[in-house]
Amino acid sequence: MTMTDEEQLHGSFVDFEQIDFLRDRHVKFFQRCLQVLPERYSSLETSRLTIVFFALSGLDVLDALDVVNKPSLTEWIYSLQVLPTDDQSNLGRCGFRGSSHIGVPYSTKGPGCPHPFDSAHVAMTYTGLASLIILGDDLSRVNKQACLAGLKALQLEDGSFYAVPEGSENDMRFVYCAACICYMLNDWTGMDVKKAIDYIRRSMSYDNGIGQGAGLESHGGSTFCAIAALCLMGKLEEVFPKRELDRIRRWCIMRQQNGFHGRPNKPVDTCYSFWVGATLELLDVFRYTNFEKNRNYILSTQDRLVGGFAKWPDSHPDPLHAYFGICGLSLIGESNLRRVHPALNISDRALEHMQQLHRTWRDTCT
């Protein structure tokens, strides 16, 4: 072998290492997320359940759920359910909490414990239900009517949602969470669909992307939330005629630079490979993106030592970017990854389990 050949061989080995997907590192990364989080994540205390969702769904997509203690996690998630009190006076506050941060006594069953400030959070109800489904639970201990009552209490006149009944900001993120909750519980009485789709329509920007609300800058995250919510409702083509869908397609597909960014003239970020990628998939044009450049970018943000992915290369990984990096790879058909449902954001396996549950509910209905 000549020197040139050797160099070439060595070179291509090095290239391969740099861009290979380190499955086992990511499994370990998510396992650690389910155990202890370092102090720098203390700001995530009230949303710990979302971290659990990222880890569980991430492991599911990696087909590594066997490393998880399913019964123990299931119990913990149920302990976060805000259940109706004896007198049912707190129905508008029911759903799931993000963690035990309020200090309500541990309990996995009702009746609920009265507490002046204990209430659910829409993103926790969404990720709680999704996590239970991923764990293969049958949702039999979920008080579905209470969850839906809690959801109804969060919707505003303009169609958007608060996160909590005490009040908070309201935007497209919570519209998406609400749609996921109704979809998973197979019950759309939890929201006024007409008002919600009206909010979505009004949030479309002059540049054909979708913002967090009317007048706000179009953004990859809110565009995903809007389009995915409409798909879950089965209303995409009713709300946006073909001409408008084409315009949205154009806005989305222009987000690819190598990886994807969230807004024009902003830097790319791994998580948009999912937010924008999934939107393009829902709009049936993801196949026209450049898979290779997308893949190379996502893998450039992989942390080879610690596992997980970061938003940018040579940055610290975190559970959110680890999860969405993997989902982004799943969209392009990376081998050994389960497919992810682009609207509901769970694996096809978990979705099948949910669909089976829905069939069971329908059959047991009189």
Added chain:
Amino acid sequence: MTCFPLPEMTSKRRDWGDCSATTDLRFIAAATGETCEASSARSAPAVRFSPPRCPDWRRSPGRGWTRGRRKERRSRRWTASRRWASRSPSRGVTCFTVTDVFDYFRALLKKDEKSERALALTTEAIELNAANYTVWHYRRVLLQALQKDLREEMRYITAIIEDQPKNYQVWHHRRMVVEWLNDPSEELDFIAEILSQDNKNYHAWQHRQWVIQEYKLWDGELDYVEELLEEDVRNNSAWNQRHFVVSHTSGYSDPSVLEQEVQYTLKQIKKAPHNESAWNYLKGILQDRGLSSHPGLLEQVLELKETHCSPYLIAFLVDLYEDMLESMDGGQGQEEPLSKALVLCELLARETDTIRKEYWRYVARSLQTRFGSGDPSVPTVETEPQTTPASD
């Protein structure tokens, strides 16, 4: 109501008193029958705070609410989180861990206590975790119940936002205080200050739009937008704000306004041709009236193509020709705009926007299908769409 003995807080130091009071404090947290420690033990994942390594109970506030400078920010929060319980019988000075602060918070929350000490505690808790929305809500309840000085609260939230401008809760809190005071007079300047540090901060822009719309503060905003575009013509948030202001004031229906905006945008494009934001704005304000209906526009863009070309310009031309075809509605003369559009799609695919080559070929096929006559002399694009990726 049971009154718990509690050390008084001095205004100068956060001195929580002697150790016997500290012991009382721990007893207080447990007295409410809180089993949060037990539930924390059972919960997974735990957020365990790393054991503190050194005692550092020096705190900077006490001078009043100082605006956190970026340099200080990290060390001040580090200080707060590394505080530990130092029970020194000789010195009697104590400080508390994060768990202490929140155990104490949980106890007061359960009681729904409305007191100065509760308010002071929310300040501590916020410094440790400004993303805890329950603490913020409780603080708002206390501010109202204790009829606190909301101007003081504005100064407080100003400092917090300066320190953590990408946190949802702090902006929501500011909005609530502004609403209670019914006084937006500080807002535009404050938001401008935050935007001067990050001129695309989505929270800042959202708050700005709320203030302007709620209190009708449209005057001067277009000037502000133009200032920002002077600084950075590629600031997509500023372009969005331009649309927000114009659409809510004069509107775009007035032909002289529309023409003014078109000329302004073309001018910016000449300064920086490779700028998606400007092209999106141009298309956005014209697309519903029909790109091909705007007199002289096609000619202006074709002229620009010679000296200030970009993928966005070419795509704009494709859209313009498509609009032309649509308004012809199947009538005569479709071959020429169709053929021009197809040639431009191929130019984008092959040369100017290769990352999207599959997409541009898909666009060409759609145009062909919709407007093509099946005439063999019209160029068609013969390519297969991308199938499976190479990674299998």
